[in-house]
Amino acid sequence: MEQPLRSYFRGSVEDIRALFDAVRARGLEPVGYRVRGDSVYFGPLDSFELLPLGLEDSQAPGRFRLYRNPLGIFRHSSSSPKYWLHPPVQRVLEVSEGFEVEVVRDGGPPVALFGVKPCDVASLEVLDRILRNDDSYQGRRSRVGLVVVEECTVPGATCFCGSTGTGPSISAGYDVAYARLGSGVVIFKYGSKIGLELIEELGLARASEDEVAEYERTMSIARKSASHLPQLQEVSRALEKSVADEAFWKEVSSRCVGCANCNMVCPTCFCTEFVDYLEPSGRARRVRQWFGCLSYTYGQVAGMHYRPELHMRYRHFVLHKFLFYPKQVGLVGCVGCGRCVTWCPVGLDIREVVSKVVARYGG
């Protein structure tokens, strides 16, 4: 649902800076995509200059490059809000020599997610539901006081949020959103009362009819360019029929090397494994870390393995996103960000796999 004309505002990149400052003035620490050396990851934004506003990424199956381009659009990096909300390594327990269990506390100030993408916001909804009993996640999630979104005016080559209905524009789950148009104009909109307050603080003018038209044209083209999947209901129906076809799953996963990169970069992959450390003194530490269904040990227990073959684990990855996630939390687990395509070392493309499933089992 698009907002009425009068609720679009116009500004420039300098107004994004003003928004950044206004967010900080409210006592919220911005967290988002930040430049680190020659790369970008997801973490605390100590200054506005850390935002990847002068960078443009180029993504393709198995390929990611960053370029300097003042007018370029940065889509996303290998990390996502998951990296901050559900960190790769989490301390669980500290246990003394005498078996006194110390609860590990993980507190901190309230934060604002700043410059995150519509697909990121969609991934939060999924994580919020699947990790509702996760005290670590919920503790960090409760610190998120504000969500500022950058809409993707030019989606990347591996993006398919238009198909999953999770982008490239946003209509809910945010406070302020901005879109950088090719002309250099930045269109702002609000999704909450606090968002409106912030926009008023910035003193932004209403966008003209022409500017809104340009914005809508841009987003419509963006949506079309990020649509590479069959219809989602058709996908889940076809997947349901494909489950027992081992030959098919062997064929589509034949290039997979089982590295679990897709799991690590996926903004909705949430699985974790526990690791124990014992010091010579008798002190022990228990840590929880990301784990993925493409890893060999996923499904392995003492004495046997419930998913011994790689194609079984790859099948779980695809089925979980499109078939099991909806049954578990009422949402499709794939947000169409394309990270699993970009960061796959062999460029295995889930869009192709899903299309093959529909070609074989659809209709």
Next chain:
Amino acid sequence: MGARLVPRVGRVVRVVEEAPLVRTYHIRVGGIAEPEPGQFNVLYIKGFGEVVISVSDYSRVDGDLVVEHTVRAVGAVTSYMHSNVDVGSLVGVRGPYGRGWPLKEFEGFNILIVGGGIGLAPLRSVLKYVSRHRDRYGRLVLLYGARRPVDMLYKYEYGEYKAIPNSSVHFSIDMPHIGWDGYVGFVTDLIDRVDLDPATSVVYVCGPEVMMKVAAAKLVKRGFREDRVFLSLERRCRCGIGICGTCQLGHFFVCKDGPVFSYQEVKEYLSVSGL
């Protein structure tokens, strides 16, 4: 990190040698709720890790619980337990977790229990529960099979099981054995001899997965309803509360949605290998 992954510290008060590589640990622990039959606890061995083990029985002692966990030494943590955890040892306990055997829903029904090997552990809680509430159920039939006589669990309690009014107990072993005059073959063979009316009976099954699949298929063929045949499943359970994701079976989290499922719920998933 909040409290849900933090164990209470308990102490082992008794160890029963059940069978080769199988011991039952009695752990006294405070601050945990009374388990329902078929639920499990997560036991933490300091520095080595956690294991998900069903509660086979429990008792109350001065406000604490003594939970009984039958553990087979098969992985790193359980092997360490067998060689290092004894009476007096400290063990972390989280739980009880999971959906256990549906017993209250089936009051008035006959009960058939089918156990294989270590799978008798979660079923023991059913036997105990039914004998404590004997008037609420009809006939009770126990079928239990192990590889060898020596592998059978809770041998010291069989007299107690046989003494439950209106019940019958049948054992099997996989291979002939000197001194064994009972049935030789798979425990699922014994299903043919059960004389319960499927229309008024509920079945609880636990054992190796292949045995449970054979049992369930056989039971259904004999007229038992798919939604009245219950299986206790195992997967790679770690957290016990549905957040680590590694125990998924289709869209189910075995730890949170199970470990007990009706055959009707999981039949499709179990029919696909590696799901």
